[in-house]
Amino acid sequence: MRLERGLIVSCQARADNPLHGPRFMGAMALAARDGGAVGIRANGPEDIAAVRAAGLPVIGIHKVFSDDYPVYITPDFAAAQAIVAAGAEVVALDCTPRPRDGESPAVLVRRIREELGAEVFADISTLDEGLAAADWGATYVATTLSGYTEATRPKPAGPDLALLEGLARRLSVPVIAEGRFNTPALVRRGFEAGAHAVVVGTMITNPREITRMFIAEGVPR
Numbered sequence: 001m002r003l004e005r006g007l008i009v010s011c012q013a014r015a016d017n018p019l020h021g022p023r024f025m026g027a028m029a030l031a032a033r034d035g036g037a038v039g040i041r042a043n044g045p046e047d048i049a050a051v052r053a054a055g056l057p058v059i060g061i062h063k064v065f066s067d068d069y070p071v072y073i074t075p076d077f078a079a080a081q082a083i084v085a086a087g088a089e090v091v092a093l094d095c096t097p098r099p100r101d102g103e104s105p106a107v108l109v110r111r112i113r114e115e116l117g118a119e120v121f122a123d124i125s126t127l128d129e130g131l132a133a134a135d136w137g138a139t140y141v142a143t144t145l146s147g148y149t150e151a152t153r154p155k156p157a158g159p160d161l162a163l164l165e166g167l168a169r170r171l172s173v174p175v176i177a178e179g180r181f182n183t184p185a186l187v188r189r190g191f192e193a194g195a196h197a198v199v200v201g202t203m204i205t206n207p208r209e210i211t212r213m214f215i216a217e218g219v220p221r
């Protein structure tokens with residue numbers, strides 16, 4: 001198991017974000033490391049190669065968007081292969097049963113472990129999806145997609161602590177808390193609910209979104 005108990009920082013910025021690109025995401029990863037993170041989550045081969053400079057385990061994802069199906073987090077084997085080649089030791093992928101254009105997540109989990117020799121981080125949205133992913137051989141199961149699937153909408157304001165607790169009670173693989181852990185107190189509650197590690201993205205690495213949150217609270221502008 002590559003991921004230690006602790007805080008994992010997600011360093012991601014989409015193409016429309018002024019901080020998009022490996023230079024900025026690499027710097028974010030160094031800052032997160034210096035602040036005490038035990039791992040980095042990053043998107044796409046370029047950013048993954050850049051965040052490796054922090055010397056922490058990298059959970060790689062490869063977001064590939066399609067008009068034809070809803071799955072976008074590492075939707076197929078080629079996407080996984082590209083991020084492992086860029087240096088991800090752990091591959092995160094959508095393990096929901098939603099339609100996709102290719103192999104099932106069960107097959108992908110096996111192939112990523114056997115053919116790429118990488119650990120698998122299962123992004124799921126419900127207890128049943130988490131139990132299934134662990135059965136397929138996922139190394140970690142994470143609450144990442146809670147609030148983002150038909151089964152779990154509308155998205156609540158806070159993290160899905162009930163799902164986290166349920167997974168931690170039922171699974172022997174490490175359970176990771178991810179999604180809307182926006183304060184240190186919530187992160188602590190994640191560990192109390194049984195998380196092995198907690199992933200924080202937006203509130204650490206997305207200054208545009210953080211600024212919007214301040215403005216939304218009625219700040220004059």
Ligand SMILES: CC(=O)N[C@H](C=O)[C@@H](O)[C@H](O)[C@H](O)COP(=O)(O)O
Pocket residue numbers: 010012061144145148178179180181199200201202203
């Ligand atoms: C649903 C989805 O696509 N989640 C993505 C997964 O990589 C990221 O956009 C999130 O920022 C990440 O999960 C961390 O969550 P938060 O930013 O809430 O701390």
